[in-house]
Amino acid sequence: MSATPWYIKGILYVALPAACVAALYLSIPGEVALARTAGWSEHYAPAMPVCLSVYALSAGAIATYRRKMELPGQVTALVGSLMALLLAMSAQSISHLIEQDYMNSSALLVVAVSCVPPLTIAHLVHMAETPARVKTASQQMAELVGMIDYLSVELTQVLSTHTDEALTYSRSLSEGYDKLTEDVKALGEDVESVAESIGTKLNPKRGGGPKKAVPEEKIKEAARELKANGERVTGPRLAALLGVGESTAARYISQGLATT
Template identity: 65%
Template sequence: MSATPWYIKGILYVALPAACIAALYLSIPGEVALARTAGWSEHYAPAMPVCLSVYALSAGAIATYRRKMELPGQVTALVGSLMALLLAMSAQSISHLIEQDYMGSSALLVVAVSCVPPLTIAHLVHMAETPSAVRTASQVVADLERENQGLKTAVVAAETENVLSHARGVLTGLGEVSQVTGELLEWAEGETESLDEELERAEKVLKPRNAPLELTAEMIEKTRKTLAAEGKRPTVERVCTALGISQASYYRYREPVTA
């Protein structure tokens, strides 16, 4: 925040008070003359400028203060300040009109001017009275707490909405993942069925070499002779290895040895 320029400070602290003092000083003759016209003596008439001008200044200041502090009685203070200005302006105008012989005094004028002091006192006392609805410190704290609670509620609601939005996004992502997973499972099941079919076909084509129905004693004897022709000793182990059978199958299907 920038500092207040020096000339603005000069207006606030010098020019404004000087203008107010000058205005009050200029209003003194007319208001004193009006008081004399209404019947006040030389001793009391000079109090009329204080009554009207200071009353207008006080009412305006109080009205401004109550508006800034949000205090009750703003309307009556504003009305009082306007009435005080009207009275001060009327006093000057009527005094000058009487002085210049444009009008003369009357009973109505005397009554109106005579009512100014008591009305001024009544309204100033009313404005000076501490309003019953003035907020105490505890009430201010309570109001701040309510505002703070409202802000917290708004923040929580916003955060909740963000979390829900994020959760909806996560659920949507999970749904997509679930769909992809289902497709992968279907593909895996299809591949498994294909593999099972391939295995079945392979089992049909590639039968075990040690199947008992295909093994004969002639095959065992032929393998023994082949090993002997190759210069290898036709032991049971070598014959079983060559045929891919177990020794139990060998002894089951080989020709009995004759004496």
């Protein structure tokens, strides 16, 4: 859904309230004048605009709410809001006609204006007491079950998606680690071979030529000797006993040749 344009927001939150306040402010003099004409004193007459304005706003708001929520009493609330608008318009028109000497007050006018407050109160009380639609326990339970089912499906989909992604990433890391381990092992063997070759060339008499591979039994015997002395089988210690390079001893350990 697209966002509401800024100018629409301005109309909703600024223009409409400003127009309502201005309209209510302009209706005050005519409604006060009509209340005075009907016999109310200066002390009570200013309450007439409040009565009509609150009546109109309340009836309109209740009618809109009940229409959206599909509640009973929509018609009476709508009728009440229309009646309030008609009363406000009539009050303005009649008060201005009397002020301009186009008409005079009459008994019928006095009675009609005097009936506005009690009729307003009666209709507002009626709208407030209109019972709302009551949902049965089975309907509420069905709605709750439907909501739980919907949330369960959404949660399962989210968890499944993230689980698959995590497994894929884990497998990728594992494969990368295995390959890296193999590469490092091969590199270590190459380095050791090159080192031994260089050492032989630099000192041909050392060791009487290229070193021979240490027998597996000798490797295991050295490992048993270390364990018998309470030492761990590590590359440096195994290399010292066998007379080989530490990388070679480490390779023996990684290959499982140093197990007892």
